[in-house]
Amino acid sequence: MRWAPAEMRWPDLGIGRPSLRVRWPRGVRARLAGALVLLVAATSVVLGVGASVFVDARLHEQALQDAAAQARFDLTVTVPGRQLPAEPSIDDVARSGLTDTFRRRDVESVIDLGAGETVLSNDRLRDLLERLPADVPARVGRGELAYTWLDVGGTPSLVVGGLAPGGDLAVYFVRDVSGIQAALDQLRGALLVGAAVLILLALLAARIVARGILLPIEEAGHTAERIERGDLLARVPVTSRDEFGVWADRFNRMTDTLAESIRRLEVAQHQNRRFVADVSHELRTPVTALVAEASIVREHLDELPPESRRAAELLVNDVGRLRNLVEELMELSRFDADAEEVSLEKVDLGRLIESVRAARSPKARFEAPSKRVMVEADPRRLERILGNFLDNAREHAADAEVEIELDARRSDEIVIAVSDRGPGVPDDRLEMIFDRFTKVDPSRSGGSSGLGLAIAAEHAALMGGYLQAMNRDGGGLRLELILPKDVARSLHPGDASAT
Amino acid sequence: MEARILLVEDDPSIREVTAIGLRNAGFTVETADDGRAGLDRFAAAAPPFDLVLLDVMLPRLDGLEVAREIRRTSTVPIVMLTARADTIDVVVGLEAGADDYVRKPFEIPELVARVRAALRRGAGTRRDDGVDAAGAGTPLRLGPLVIDIAGRSVSRDGTHEEIPLTRTEFDLLVDLAQHPGQVLARDTLLDRIWGYDYLGDSRLVDVAVGRLRAKVELDPSDPQLILTVRGAGYKAAR
Numbered sequence: 001m002r003w004a005p006a007e008m009r010w011p012d013l014g015i016g017r018p019s020l021r022v023r024w025p026r027g028v029r030a031r032l033a034g035a036l037v038l039l040v041a042a043t044s045v046v047l048g049v050g051a052s053v054f055v056d057a058r059l060h061e062q063a064l065q066d067a068a069a070q071a072r073f074d075l076t077v078t079v080p081g082r083q084l085p086a087e088p089s090i091d092d093v094a095r096s097g098l099t100d101t102f103r104r105r106d107v108e109s110v111i112d113l114g115a116g117e118t119v120l121s122n123d124r125l126r127d128l129l130e131r132l133p134a135d136v137p138a139r140v141g142r143g144e145l146a147y148t149w150l151d152v153g154g155t156p157s158l159v160v161g162g163l164a165p166g167g168d169l170a171v172y173f174v175r176d177v178s179g180i181q182a183a184l185d186q187l188r189g190a191l192l193v194g195a196a197v198l199i200l201l202a203l204l205a206a207r208i209v210a211r212g213i214l215l216p217i218e219e220a221g222h223t224a225e226r227i228e229r230g231d232l233l234a235r236v237p238v239t240s241r242d243e244f245g246v247w248a249d250r251f252n253r254m255t256d257t258l259a260e261s262i263r264r265l266e267v268a269q270h271q272n273r274r275f276v277a278d279v280s281h282e283l284r285t286p287v288t289a290l291v292a293e294a295s296i297v298r299e300h301l302d303e304l305p306p307e308s309r310r311a312a313e314l315l316v317n318d319v320g321r322l323r324n325l326v327e328e329l330m331e332l333s334r335f336d337a338d339a340e341e342v343s344l345e346k347v348d349l350g351r352l353i354e355s356v357r358a359a360r361s362p363k364a365r366f367e368a369p370s371k372r373v374m375v376e377a378d379p380r381r382l383e384r385i386l387g388n389f390l391d392n393a394r395e396h397a398a399d400a401e402v403e404i405e406l407d408a409r410r411s412d413e414i415v416i417a418v419s420d421r422g423p424g425v426p427d428d429r430l431e432m433i434f435d436r437f438t439k440v441d442p443s444r445s446g447g448s449s450g451l452g453l454a455i456a457a458e459h460a461a462l463m464g465g466y467l468q469a470m471n472r473d474g475g476g477l478r479l480e481l482i483l484p485k486d487v488a489r490s491l492h493p494g495d496a497s498a499t
Numbered sequence: 500m501e502a503r504i505l506l507v508e509d510d511p512s513i514r515e516v517t518a519i520g521l522r523n524a525g526f527t528v529e530t531a532d533d534g535r536a537g538l539d540r541f542a543a544a545a546p547p548f549d550l551v552l553l554d555v556m557l558p559r560l561d562g563l564e565v566a567r568e569i570r571r572t573s574t575v576p577i578v579m580l581t582a583r584a585d586t587i588d589v590v591v592g593l594e595a596g597a598d599d600y601v602r603k604p605f606e607i608p609e610l611v612a613r614v615r616a617a618l619r620r621g622a623g624t625r626r627d628d629g630v631d632a633a634g635a636g637t638p639l640r641l642g643p644l645v646i647d648i649a650g651r652s653v654s655r656d657g658t659h660e661e662i663p664l665t666r667t668e669f670d671l672l673v674d675l676a677q678h679p680g681q682v683l684a685r686d687t688l689l690d691r692i693w694g695y696d697y698l699g700d701s702r703l704v705d706v707a708v709g710r711l712r713a714k715v716e717l718d719p720s721d722p723q724l725i726l727t728v729r730g731a732g733y734k735a736a737r
Contacts, residue, residue, distance in 0.1 A: 285513065286512070288513050288604040288605070289512035289516055290604070291606060292516040292517055292520060292604065292605065292607055292610075293516045295606035295607040296519060296523070323604055
């Protein structure tokens with residue numbers, strides 16, 4: 001039987017010790033096969049031993065009855081028929097040919113004349129009388145038939161003794177009973193072969209039964225895998241009305257419920273995102289007009305009468321905030337719609353960081369590593385992430401205290417970090433700062449929309465990277481972009497459109 | 500000299516405020532509110548416009564079509580007004596013949612700067628000066644190309660047929676041809692040709708090089724005159 005890896009995955013019920021050098025298969029199949037084989041083997045042993053003992057006893061009894069009947073016949077008919085004289089001499093007995101007669105019936109014999117005189121049918125029987133258990137000659141002497149099982153010259157034999165009429169001669173008939181042993185051996189051999197066949201049958205049966213049990217379980221496993229991969233239409237086939245069928249039915253009903261919930265959530269989320277996308281799209285045109293208009297007003301603030309100048313100033317600022325909000329919402333909507341494509345090119349990170357720093361945060365400190373750091377990445381997304389980091393730092397801390405680091409020393413990752421000396425973020429809120437509309441300090445509703453870091457996180461994810469935030473020793477926040485050194489490989493093939 | 504600008508934009512507010520901003524900056528502005536009207540106005544203008552500002556999303560005829568139509572007859576600088584900077588729209592717009600783009604929403608000073616940079620191109624007052632003066636007499640050569648800087652014309656050896664280049668393409672060709680064998684980074688070209696100080700869109704260079712190759716290379720898919728230096732920029736063959 002072959003133990004495929006799939007079977008090894010079924011739950012380990014804690015049988016077997018892992019330290020064992022030989023790893024026993026612990027699947028349902030193995031356990032079922034083991035149990036059946038054990039059962040068959042035990043049954044075979046019990047039946048075999050019982051049968052041998054019984055047959056053994058019957059064969060011995062049969063042999064004994066035959067021998068006793070023959071002995072009686074010989075003692076009462078054959079021996080008197082020779083008409084030996086009373087108190088016959090050893091020569092009388094030898095001449096009578098009694099031993100030869102018995103021998104023709106395959107029975108060896110010893111005729112005891114008493115006083116140490118014996119007639120033997122075979123020389124091998126010379127010491128037979130000495131080897132007989134004491135009670136046998138004693139009972140023969142009393143005129144009874146007596147027997148014993150004895151090994152004679154290497155042959156298992158049955159010795160039956162009796163006194164001839166007149167009491168002069170004691171005759172011991174010696175029968176070869178090796179046939180009984182042979183028959184028993186044959187029987188045991190047959191039983192062993194039978195047991196082996198039964199064990200094979202048991203294994204086969206175990207396989208078939210296990211298959212019947214496991215096939216639906218395996219199918220259910222495949223179904224679960226498909227569901228895990230997101231195929232919510234996968235269902236377990238219900239093919240039986242047994243316990244498994246009931247289970248499969250419940251499983252399917254659970255999946256129905258889950259799929260329905262997920263679908264509802266997806267629809268709700270889709271509608272939600274669609275709404276945000278539509279709103280921001282609709283806002284774009286008026287915002288474009290507002291931005292252009294505000295830029296003209298800003299040029300002429302000085303010429304406005306004092307009573308409207310401050311209002312115009314605020315107007316210009318608020319238009320800027322509105323613009324940021326709408327643009328960021330639209331940007332997030334594009335991520336939600338999976339409309340973003342990564343376009344990779346070779347980027348000199350030190351140079352890119354320096355140019356973003358100079359443009360966005362001239363007072364921030366940055367020291368490019370002595371060795372150039374080149375990666376395949378999407379420079380526009382890198383600029384966006386770094387820009388948002390810097391905006392965040394500038395909002396919470398003075399420019400001068402902001403530090404940018406580029407670390408390419410790790411073997412497979414590059415870290416770009418922006419650290420400030422602002423108030424930092426409470427530890428329990430660190431995780432949330434990359435969520436949408438998260439403002440760490442709700443009382444501060446400064447220029448930011450609360451979307452900047454969420455957007456940065458989306459850009460990072462598109463390039464196979466991620467963001468991290470941590471509080472610095474001595475106060476301040478450190479934002480990190482961790483980028484795989486090989487961006488192209490971290491993306492799924494087809495995602496990247498190289499330029 | 501007062502440059503004349505055609506502004507094609509469908510939203511009345513954006514159209515009006517943009518026109519005001521440009522007029523404040525000293526330009527003469529005419530407007531059209533859809534693609535078809537814009538094209539008609541461009542064709543009918545006398546003297547011709549010095550620059551066209553074109554919204555991408557326009558009723559009746561979209562901005563890309565308008566740009567392609569204009570390019571059939573004219574090398575006038577075209578600046579697109581595009582909703583998004585990071586989409587295929589930009590590349591398609593540039594390939595349709597636009598020289599530069601301005602992302603909506605924009606502030607007027609930003610737009611005016613782009614317009615000025617586009618007008619400056621080919622006007623003989625490039626930042627990287629000394630070029631025109633030095634090259635005035637003897638024609639510049641790049642392989643089989645004969646470049647007449649003063650006359651702003653390019654022709655292939657043996658023919659007198661002029662290859663029609665936009666001003667951007669012409670400036671790009673001249674800049675590369677004046678530095679044969681020298682790698683010019685995209686950022687450098689963005690600065691010298693488009694007037695971006697920092698963080699210009701390198702796709703401007705790539706698309707312009709592509710368009711230039713299509714006109715001057717015998718086999719644009721296997722360029723012999725304007726070579727790409729991977730990860731660095733472009734250079735003219737020596």
